[in-house]
Amino acid sequence: MLKLQNLSLRYEKDQVLRDVSFEVAEGELVCLLGPSGCGKTTTLRLIAGFEKPETGQIIIGDQVVSNARHTLAPQKRGLGFLFQDYALFPHLTVAENIGYGLSGRAKKEAVKQTWEMLRQIELLDHADKYPHELSGGEQQRVALARACAPGPSLMLLDEPFSGLDTSLRANLRRETRKILKDQGVTAIMVTHDPEEAMLMADRIVLMRNGRVIQSGTPEELYNNPVDPFAAEFFCEVNHLKGIVKGDWIETDAGFIANNGQPEGMSVDVLIRPEAVTLGSETFDKALSKKVRVCAVNYARGTSHVRLGLGEEQETTDHILARHQGSFNSEIGDRVQLNIDQSQTFIFPQKSEP
Template sequence: MDTVSGWGRRGTAGTSIASALAFEDVVHGYGPVRALAGISLVVAPGEVLCLLGPSGCGKTTLLRIASGIERPQAGRVLIDSREVAGPSTFVPPERRGIGLVFQDFALFPHLSNLANVMFGLKALPKADAERAARVALSRVGLADHALDYPHTLSGGEQQRVALARAIAPRPSILLMDEPFSGLDSRLRDAIREETLAVMRETRATCIVVTHDPEEAMRMADRIVLMREGRIAQIGTPRDLYQAPADLDTARFFSDVNEVPGVVQGGRLITPVGYFAAPGLAEGAPAVAAIRPQSILPRPAGMCVPGRLVSRRYLGEVELLEIVVQGMEAPLKARVRSAEGLHPGRDIGVDVTASEVLVFAAPAA
């Protein structure tokens, strides 16, 4: 069984001089498929930034272009204002000062863990390279496995060897492509937190690719949400969760009840209440996006009348489904306690109006 309890003491990873990374109108494609449609983005020195989005949105392509694995078809990539990829410039990966951690770890099976970590230290004398590799392995809690081979380790331990290999040269930029997606869910949180601690210690500029919104919110200083090769929204985790730019972004970060209505007098009129609708035209169709935790069951006769049709225990919360007159689909509510609530009974439905997000209705 893998464990992270043996990770080295914090403050021992060694530091880097962080670099700024910039993309200027980057375009790339594969045949007729446009993977990136003009990406412009600046990552500040020492920032941890997550590229977030569904499969095929272009996030891994952008990471590969940053690393130098691929050359953009148009646009420029700059490190500390120095062009490393552009119409007439291309600096190869090994000269960019970048560390890489891939989804499949990409370890050499015929090399020991120590030799895997030393692989990126060829510019150093062998003794110095071994010393630096052992320090990196110690920081991720694998000093005792230096002479073992990757196949003898668990998936979580292999991920830690890959991290040690990436940080050993003290890169100014660290790129990670879905580094935790193959790990057991019971270990993912702990390994992710320790990995983040190492990233903070190295002080490198970090870009992490993920399709998991919660992972992005746990790790990132800023999140770049991508959609179909474009940037849909950039901001802090709080920005994207509390003020999503559109309904699709709201859907991506959490479950939402989508309640249609019509704007009247600056408010969206729906079967479950009236909600502020600034910026939307009078008479326009719109949608209230209501998160399940914003729906509060009340005694029958209070608030909007409804009927509880199902109740499921999920551990820390219970999931309720409530039908309300005028709505085709039942509302989903998440509550800490559903004591006294029974399926088939009438209840009242209250909504925390300040948490409701209102958007123009999607095009048909």
């Protein structure tokens, strides 16, 4: 449905996008995810036709809508928009706001579509209210309905929840995903929040410094990150340095099985906290090591245990473990460290650009 091919763009001297390529299938919800300033909004603006690429092209359906020579006007692209600073028309009712984009249609059809959208966002009882009489979450649902009402072929959402309370966000994410799916709309949503992307996306396109680092399902990105950045973006990860010694990689947390890295190579070893278990059960004796308990915090049913890797009590080298339930060891105790290698990622060390 949408193809971005080798897009690059620069503002004056700043190269903002470099060789950006990805595709979105019909009906799919794709999240563009990455740290602030990595080029997500710029990518959306290119898709919308507000910017022109320096190289590369954008194809919607089977039409080239942007390349270096020509850009199809935004209003001819069949798009719907929902941005953070969405504004409902304050002097129009909820129903009038939703019907706003339908003014070109037959009256009867416009009314029918407005009521259908009101039903979907479960605000039928609020049709005659004005925006200021609604909660923030309700306003956001109306804004989404207004954007969906004309039946856009592609919906672009830029950080649509970032102005809202955390408590509202969880519900709105679920509702927004449901509305987009019920409408069968193809959508691209920008967010810098990995949890939001994980919860909402069919597929995630992860960006950094104007490049696409990796794209795939949330599960693929979590379980098979392509580099340390991708591994660390989704949750706190233990990051150790290692040296390859035959079938093993030696790290401060003990030996990790080598996954084919050449002898003597310096590698980054990333271990998710849930892969670290403590106590007597051992996956493999060779992989385990005695460590010292430095701190224990208990939150939401899980103990977060910080373990010192060095010999001294005041060591600065730590590894973080997540232990289900409460953890019955005292600070200073020595415990057995075991690492589940399926949640351990090994990358050749390279200097970052």
